[in-house]
Amino acid sequence: MSSVFVQVQREALHSFVANTFRSSGMSEEDSLLATEVLCYADENGFDTHGVANLDRIYISSQQDGRIHAQAQYEIVTEAPGTALMDARNGLGLIAGARAMELAIEKAKNVGIGCVVVRHSSHFGSAGYYTGKALEAGMIGMAMTNLGSQTIARPIGGKVAMIGTNPIAVSAPAGEVPPFVLDMSTTVVATGKIQAARRRGESIPEGWLIDDEGKTVTDPNAYFDGTGHLQMLGGSLETGGAKGYGLGLMVDILCGVLSGANVGPDPRLLEPDGQRYGQEDQNIGHFFLAINIDAFRPKDEFKSHMDRMLLTLLGCPTDSSVKQVVYPGYLETVRKQASDLVQLDITVYEQLTKLANRLGLSELKVEKEVSVI
Template identity: 40%
Template sequence: MTTTTPRPEAPTALVGHERLLRAVTGLFTRRGLPVARARTAAEALCHGDLVGFPSHGLFNLERLYLPLLDTGRCDPRAEPVTVNDLGACAVVDHRGALGLWAAAEAMDDAVARARRHGVGIVAVRGGTHFGCAGFHAARAAAAGMVGVVAANCGGQRLVPAPGGGLPLLGTNPLSVAAPGLPGRPFVLDMSTTVVPTGRLRLAEREGAPVPAGWLEDERGAPVTDPGAYDRAEARLRWLGGETGTGAYKGFGLGLAVEVLAAGLSGSATGPAPGALTGDGAQGTDDGVGFLLLAVDAVRLRPGGDFTQAMRDLFGTVADCPPARDADGEPRYPGWWEAERAQRRRREGVPLPAGLYEELAALGLFDATEDAGHEGGGAR
């Protein structure tokens, strides 16, 4: 087992949420995105930092999204094209559009279809990375509906099947959202591996080890050095851990996402014949597929009492007493994220000092304007 020695905790800068949105919107606009779509993309990207998922937030701006735009792999002016429309469902080609805004618009399309038909499904091909799946699923919950988002990683192959010798699938995220208690929607947002790769790279950047159980070497022994992943010395585990403790559940969910996101839209898949003939160990993340589903449950459910039923359901979870010596209180997915978002909109979004300086170097804002470190307030 390999380990890293963590560095002392870095100071953070507090930046006002609206200020972040304006700055990132401006940056995307300068890269060629129309203003309204640039704003949506900024909201999707900053969502990760707002709710406490920094591995899917501004950490990825210079690492992932700007290279996509600057190399031409993502078209800032792309206009999605509907290639098959059956009314309640459609297949849409995003044509390399920036997934941060394009997935949000696709979910809005699914919601509009659900208002007309009770259910709306938009299957997307030609997509690119879209940030937090929960951001897009939550748009359906905000409309009073149930939202489901599934996304594959295109032709990318990162993780082998349990017992397999070659990588076949990506981290294949899945999200389900629904109305919950007021201001606290249910939002499940998860990779089908134990963690997404962004969590590893964020830990490596911070010089911190990862918990045993995230990574394993080729013999199945735990690895806690996050850098071992990019050095090809370790691989991600599926949800469930080892084969005997449920790895097939995570792997099965990953395959289910592949079916929903790629099979229905005609996108690239990780498990393709080329995976077995050595066409590149990790494949390529081009040709990403999404499935966005919205269900107008108020119309569908007999009696029309869906909203109250959800409040009863999630209220029961929130009211459940904690176990003796428990670390925290029982809450449902989305609760703590909503708590953080509310506080950070009020107090500012914390950014590690190194990331803040990186963003300032991109021209997002003048680093001299801020008090700079935690406790100095937000601007």
């Protein structure tokens, strides 16, 4: 079975997305920044967190008032190496970018910068923010919870209490692509299930289980409530407690530390608690920038990274792969290969409908491809 994709020019995609954000009342500066953050995902092959969410999460939420298009964030508390930011129900793409900028500036001055955010919204791909630390020659970390939105059940539980709660970490190298880890603490991001449903595809065993603990391969089961997303690692026997623990760590650092909502809330235990768990307001983020020069000379660090990563690239392979790689390697190679960005045909059709609804010019397709 093949899937159909279209390829568009990177600049054309950025122009289209920026025009869409401007049409919702955002300033020119914020529209361009939000576009950069959102399109990062599609440009790096993470289509689950890119323009597939433009209307569904961002524009629709601005139109119904859940996200304030012109919100101005506030620094609530601040010290030389730390800050608490209140996003004031603004766009998470903007709050996240500004928070990481602040963390990087603090790291330049005192070695480490940590900024947490509350009253925010979905912030796109966590890897974008750690990429900004890379550009500054630093190690970066970014996390987000989902506020009160609950997606996965705790190990052994029957009520969803935890979000996908992603974590990203990046570290620079010298001659080889940097290390860039961007992962959910559930077995997979829900966007991958949505993508499979759009394409009419089944999903791999292990992503979803039913109430009896049996695997489910129909993505529609997730949306009708009969298939439940597992924590990273799956069952207790296969290491699910690790994903469960990491998910809770994200809620602590993003939610409890900042004052944002967290997934496990006492209201979920009430008779109508599941309705509470569907809200996603007051999301929290965590950003950390580490100035390598505060610990050892940056050139030494990068040389050491090269030795480590080149060793991985040179590892003998089994029959399943042609080359051993590491997180971030393929994304860097893919991005360097072309100025074209590939979009799922159904996502492109959604963008076309959005353009027509808003009275904007449609996004031009350069090429249509089928992928088996």
